[in-house]
Amino acid sequence: MTDIALTPELGADIDPEPSDDVIQPEDRRRRRRRLALLLVLSLLAIGLLTFSGWYLLFRKPISLIPLPGINIAQMPNYSYSLYGPLRPTGIAVNADGSRIYVTQTSGDPAVFVLDAQGQLLNTIGTPDAATDHVFVFVALSPLTGELYVSDRPAARIHVYDANGTLLRDFEPPASLVGWQPLGVNFLADGRLLVTDAADNSVHEFDADGQLLRTVGTDGQFSFPNSALIDAAGRLYVADSNNGRLVVFGRDGTSIGVIRRGPAAGDLGLPRGMALDDEGQLYVVDTSDQTVKIYRPSSDPVGLPEFLGSFGQAGIGEGMFRFPNAVTTDTRGRVYVADWSNDRIQVWSF
Amino acid sequence: MRRLASLLAGGALFLLLSAIPALADGGPHQSGFTPHSGDSLSGSTGINADACASCHRAHTAPGEYLTVGDPDLCLVCHGGTGSGATTDVMNGVQYKSGQSHSASPDQSAILGALRGGGFANARIDTANAGRLTYTRRSGSAGSYTYPTSQMGVVPVRSSGQAVTSRHMDPTGSSASIVWGSGALGTAGAGSSITLECTSCHNPHGNGQYRLLDPKPGDGDGPFAEAGADALVTDLLEPDRLANYTVIQKLSTTATYSTTGTSAGSVTAIGAESGYLLYADQIDGVYAPTVGDYFHRTVPWNGRIDYTAQAADPSHTAPADFTNRMNDAPNGHPADTDASTTVDNSFDAQINAWCSQCHTRYLDGSSGAGQDTTGSWGVPSGDAIFTYRHSNSSNKPCTTCHVAHGSNAQMGGEYSSVFPYPDETTSASGRLLKFDNRGTCQACHDPTDSIPAGTWSPTESPVPTPVVP
Numbered sequence: 001m002t003d004i005a006l007t008p009e010l011g012a013d014i015d016p017e018p019s020d021d022v023i024q025p026e027d028r029r030r031r032r033r034r035l036a037l038l039l040v041l042s043l044l045a046i047g048l049l050t051f052s053g054w055y056l057l058f059r060k061p062i063s064l065i066p067l068p069g070i071n072i073a074q075m076p077n078y079s080y081s082l083y084g085p086l087r088p089t090g091i092a093v094n095a096d097g098s099r100i101y102v103t104q105t106s107g108d109p110a111v112f113v114l115d116a117q118g119q120l121l122n123t124i125g126t127p128d129a130a131t132d133h134v135f136v137f138v139a140l141s142p143l144t145g146e147l148y149v150s151d152r153p154a155a156r157i158h159v160y161d162a163n164g165t166l167l168r169d170f171e172p173p174a175s176l177v178g179w180q181p182l183g184v185n186f187l188a189d190g191r192l193l194v195t196d197a198a199d200n201s202v203h204e205f206d207a208d209g210q211l212l213r214t215v216g217t218d219g220q221f222s223f224p225n226s227a228l229i230d231a232a233g234r235l236y237v238a239d240s241n242n243g244r245l246v247v248f249g250r251d252g253t254s255i256g257v258i259r260r261g262p263a264a265g266d267l268g269l270p271r272g273m274a275l276d277d278e279g280q281l282y283v284v285d286t287s288d289q290t291v292k293i294y295r296p297s298s299d300p301v302g303l304p305e306f307l308g309s310f311g312q313a314g315i316g317e318g319m320f321r322f323p324n325a326v327t328t329d330t331r332g333r334v335y336v337a338d339w340s341n342d343r344i345q346v347w348s349f
Numbered sequence: 350m351r352r353l354a355s356l357l358a359g360g361a362l363f364l365l366l367s368a369i370p371a372l373a374d375g376g377p378h379q380s381g382f383t384p385h386s387g388d389s390l391s392g393s394t395g396i397n398a399d400a401c402a403s404c405h406r407a408h409t410a411p412g413e414y415l416t417v418g419d420p421d422l423c424l425v426c427h428g429g430t431g432s433g434a435t436t437d438v439m440n441g442v443q444y445k446s447g448q449s450h451s452a453s454p455d456q457s458a459i460l461g462a463l464r465g466g467g468f469a470n471a472r473i474d475t476a477n478a479g480r481l482t483y484t485r486r487s488g489s490a491g492s493y494t495y496p497t498s499q500m501g502v503v504p505v506r507s508s509g510q511a512v513t514s515r516h517m518d519p520t521g522s523s524a525s526i527v528w529g530s531g532a533l534g535t536a537g538a539g540s541s542i543t544l545e546c547t548s549c550h551n552p553h554g555n556g557q558y559r560l561l562d563p564k565p566g567d568g569d570g571p572f573a574e575a576g577a578d579a580l581v582t583d584l585l586e587p588d589r590l591a592n593y594t595v596i597q598k599l600s601t602t603a604t605y606s607t608t609g610t611s612a613g614s615v616t617a618i619g620a621e622s623g624y625l626l627y628a629d630q631i632d633g634v635y636a637p638t639v640g641d642y643f644h645r646t647v648p649w650n651g652r653i654d655y656t657a658q659a660a661d662p663s664h665t666a667p668a669d670f671t672n673r674m675n676d677a678p679n680g681h682p683a684d685t686d687a688s689t690t691v692d693n694s695f696d697a698q699i700n701a702w703c704s705q706c707h708t709r710y711l712d713g714s715s716g717a718g719q720d721t722t723g724s725w726g727v728p729s730g731d732a733i734f735t736y737r738h739s740n741s742s743n744k745p746c747t748t749c750h751v752a753h754g755s756n757a758q759m760g761g762e763y764s765s766v767f768p769y770p771d772e773t774t775s776a777s778g779r780l781l782k783f784d785n786r787g788t789c790q791a792c793h794d795p796t797d798s799i800p801a802g803t804w805s806p807t808e809s810p811v812p813t814p815v816v817p
Contacts, residue, residue, distance in 0.1 A: 089430045105429045106439075106469070131508050132440060132459065132470070134431045152431040153442065155458040180444060180458040182432050197432070198445060198458065223433050241426075241433060269425075271432065286425060322425045324432070339430070340421045 073307040075293065076334050076347035078318035082118035085110070088337040088344060089324045090137035090272070092147065097329035099162065101147055102337065102344055103135040111135055111149055113164055114344075124149075124164040137226070137272070137325060139184040139192070143207060150181040152197060157181050173211050176203065183226035183238070185273070195224040195237070202227045202237055215248065225271040226325075230296045231279055236304075238270040238283065245270055245283060249301050256303050258294070265292065265306025272325030272337070280307070282326045282334065289313035289320040291336055315341055420521040423546040428519070429469065435460070438753055439519065440509050441467025462505045465752035466780075468519045470509030475757040475784045478503045480791050499799075501791025503782045506756075513778035515754030517544040528770050529709035533731040538770035539707075549752070561702070696745040703746040709734040710746075733770050749788050750780040761785040 087106035093099065099121070100114040111124040124147075126133040132153040139148045147160040148170060155178055157170035172179055176196070183195035190207030201216040202224055215235065216224065222241035229235050233250030243260030244267055260267055269287035276282065281294040281304055290311045294304035311320045321340035328334050334347040426433030435444045443460045462472035480499045518525070521543065530539040546552070550560045704711040709731055728735045740746065757778035759765050764785035765776040781788050 087429065089432065105431075129508065131457075132442060134429055134437075134440070136430060136432055152444070153437075153440070153457075153459055178445075178458065225432055269433075322421055324425075324430065339425065 073293075073295075074349055075308045075310045076332075076349050078310075079333070079346045079348045081317070081338070082114060082344040082346065083342065084114065084118070084120055085112040085344070086342050087339055088112075088342070089339060090135065090150070091325045091327050091335050091337045091344060092138040092140045093327050093329050093335055094140060094145070094162075095330045097331055097333055100335065100344065101138050101140070103138055103149070105134055105136070106342075109133045109135050109151075111138060111147070111160075111164070118344075122164045124160060124166075127158055127166055136181075137183050139186050141186055141190065141192075142188055143190040148184045148186075148192070150184050150194070152180045152182060155179055155181070155198075157184060157194065170209065172203075176211070179203075183224065183272070185226060185228050187229055191229070193227040193229065195221075195227055197223055200224060202235070204229075204235075213252070215252070221246070226273040228273050228275055228281070230275060230281070232296060232300055234296065234300075236273060236281065238273050240269055240271050240286075243267055243269060245304075247303055255301050258303065258306075265294070267292070272323075272327075274327045274334075276328040276332075276334075277330050282328065284323050284326045284336065285309070286322050286324055286339075289323065291320075291323065291326055291334070310347060311336070311345075318345070318347075320345070420517070420519050420546050423550075423552065424519060436463065437467070438463065438465070439467055439469040441465070441469075441471040441753065442509070463753065464747075466515075466754045466756070467509065467512065468515045468517065468754045469512060471512050471751070471754055471756040472506040472509055473751065473756055473782055474504040474506045475755070475778075475782060475787070478783050478787055478791065499790075499792050499794060501783075501788075503791075510756040512754035512756050513759060513776065514757070514780050516752055516780060517546070517548075521545055526769075526771065527706050529707040529734050531708055533709055533712050533729055533734070535709070535731075538733055539709075696740070699745045699747055700740050707746075710737055711740055749782065751782065752780070755780045755782065757781045758784045 082100070082102075085102045085104040087104065088102045089105050090103040092101045098116050100116070100118075102112045102114065104110045104112060109126050112120060113122040113124065115121055126135075133151050134153050136150045136152055138150075140146070141148065145162045146167065147162065147164070149158045149160065151158055157172075159167045159170055161167055170192075178198060179194075180197035181194050182197050183193070185193045187193070191212070192205040192207075192209070194203045194205070195201075196203060199217060200219065200221040200223060201214050202221070203214050204212045204227075206212055216237065221237060221239045224237050225240040226238040227235065234255065235248040235252075237246040237248070239246050239257075245258035247255040247257065249255050258265060258267055267283065267288070268285050270283050271286045272284040274282045279296055281296060283292045283294065285292055288309075290309040292309040293307045295307055296304045311318060311323065313319060313321065315321060319341075320336065320338050323336050323345075324339040325337040326334060332349040336345045336347065338345050421428075424430075424439065427436050427438050429437060429439040431437055431444070436442075437444070441463045443463055444458055445460045466473060478501065480501045524541045524543045526541050527539040531537075542548075552560065700711055709729070712729075724739060725736050729737060738744075755778040759767065759776040759778055761784075766774040767776075767779075767786070768774050783791060
């Protein structure tokens with residue numbers, strides 16, 4: 001048996017370890033750099049992962065990431081237009097923007113059901129031919145997904161399922177028979193707000209369709225086209241023909257108005273309104289050919305703060321001719337019914 | 350550690366890159382990108398100089414009051430959206446306003462049909478028109494004659510029907526011929542213009558019925574301008590602001606006295622006090638769709654109380670107390686102003702109003718042997734508008750025509766190719782109130798053989814009048 005012994009020479013051939021006194025500081029710095037780089041990369045990765053997860057969850061553009069303590073007034077940019085409905089006056093969209101409902105008021109009255117790319121999925125016609133119909137505004141119930149369509153000449157609000165099958169007519173109480181419903185808007189809890197051109201009032205219904213209150217019967221409104229309630233319980237009424245936005249507190253008392261006038265944030269002919277999931281208030285100013293954005297006040301009895309507006313008069317991209325309605329999805333997109341241009345404009349942040 | 354960090358970074362980068370297409374928020378119809386440019390886009394609000402420019406032009410305005418004359422400016426409230434006015438001129442309806450919900454007997458939001466029809470749809474029940482033959486007294490005492498006359502009746506549809514003719518292209522993009530414009534003898538059938546809402550209406554208001562412009566088209570015709578504060582009130586109830594409606598009452602239980610005590614004259618339809626119908630009088634059995642498009646009288650300020658009118662010392666009582674003496678649409682009382690010799694009667698004023706554009710329909714000629722008032726027997730001297738239907742004796746233009754649009758069907762063999770004055774042909778409804786040329790039959794019986802008291806075809810809603 002032969003023992004193979006490691007000769008001392010082999011060990012002697014190996015370079016001895018460098019002395020700590022010569023190389024340790026450089027190595028230390030290198031290690032520090034590596035650690036710092038790794039730390040930065042890790043933070044970046046965590047940030048990107050956080051954003052990516054946030055985006056995948058909420059499908060929001062990066063510009064809408066909320067930054068604590070920083071309020072940046074951003075205006076959306078024009079993205080594209082969808083065509084099909086003629087003289088669209090009302091628009092509703094589901095949460096992810098995959099289904100868009102648009103009213104047509106020229107030609108045969110109808111509600112066009114479009115997908116996110118503008119492909120026509122369905123056309124909802126009039127429920128009967130016995131009387132005249134004009135589909136003015138539409139709203140989607142957040143609880144049932146049902147589509148509510150106001151029909152002023154028929155004095156009805158028709159209720160359809162998401163595919164356009166007529167389910168029923170919304171039945172107002174006997175005291176409202178003969179109403180002329182215009183604007184319809186749902187709140188997150190299923191409450192429904194209806195503006196009424198018959199006596200220029202606003203009606204609030206609970207999720208079961210029971211009338212909760214009526215505002216404006218003393219003649220203070222003129223053709224209100226839209227009404228909304230924000231997270232603080234304030235009621236906003238687009239008092240259209242008076243050219244103003246009227247704000248009421250949670251208790252129903254008047255807070256004030258955004259008036260008609262020339263100053264920034266003043267209004268001309270406000271019609272459709274929407275609240276996005278960030279709580280921002282969008283008001284279509286039909287005669288000003290713009291959509292104005294306001295931030296509800298942190299003061300429970302404060303008026304909303306004007307942030308800016310987008311759009312201008314014209315027929316080109318990003319231009320409006322008498323826009324009439326606005327809505328938003330949860331992906332930061334804003335949809336505007338560009339009435340006289342016969343199109344739906346999609347703006348995004 | 351490094352591998353873990355690289356994995357985290359790579360994964361995050363992958364997810365981020367995957368999200369980019371969605372962040373772009375594009376779509377198949379995206380054709381460009383218009384960035385928001387800050388204050389330049391957000392500075393135009395309310396009534397400032399820019400807002401003025403959406404309606405007005407300082408030096409190039411095609412319409413009065415320096416308006417751009419864009420029909421959409423009017424239609425955004427008065428059009429088919431139904432979201433800003435009680436009148437919908439596209440669908441030819443008027444909504445109720447300021448009503449108490451519970452007081453609405455028919456639960457309908459519609460008050461009635463516009464007398465002018467609509468630019469897209471109208472409710473003229475041209476297919477169910479009828480007529481009543483009656484005897485009337487003519488001549489003077491001692492030499493009365495009792496010829497037979499006819500009264501046309503055009504019901505109102507319960508829903509709209511697409512129009513076959515309209516006075517204006519609501520898109521404002523196409524010109525039309527003003528038939529008979531110009532003086533007698535003018536070459537051609539008429540000039541070509543693009544009508545706009547502001548051609549006839551004053552959007553800022555002028556106290557006149559339907560904001561009718563006192564002088565349409567800036568003409569210099571005989572139409573008399575009313576004072577700025579002219580009010581058209583109901584003489585029967587002077588304290589009440591007349592709520593001008595579009596419907597006139599035709600009682601379903603009306604009786605027609607064709608051989609009555611008044612020497613064969615036909616009595617008013619229903620009670621005389623209800624001969625005209627105001628918006629706030631529509632109740633009970635008178636549904637908004639009950640009416641008569643063909644009625645000769647007008648819905649504003651009917652001077653039906655002849656006794657009261659004659660006793661009114663502020664007016665010169667004309668000899669002819671007929672419904673033609675309603676107040677004029679420009680607010681003038683229905684008397685004859687001796688100082689200016691202007692005939693203020695409704696008939697005279699509405700004819701003057703229409704003929705400011707359609708001049709040769711009624712323009713008189715002083716040439717020897719030529720007609721001076723419009724006649725079927727005396728030529729006017731014009732090469733095209735040579736013989737013209739008279740507009741006298743309670744036959745203003747609006748007796749046969751509507752102002753906005755008509756759904757009259759012109760499918761007949763001759764009516765479908767009825768020539769325009771320029772010899773072109775079309776099945777257009779010509780703003781008439783009867784299918785085909787039932788307009789003629791509403792008043793004329795060429796056989797002169799229909800007994801008085803006869804409804805043609807029946808008293809029930811029936812097809813267009815037929816020749817017996």
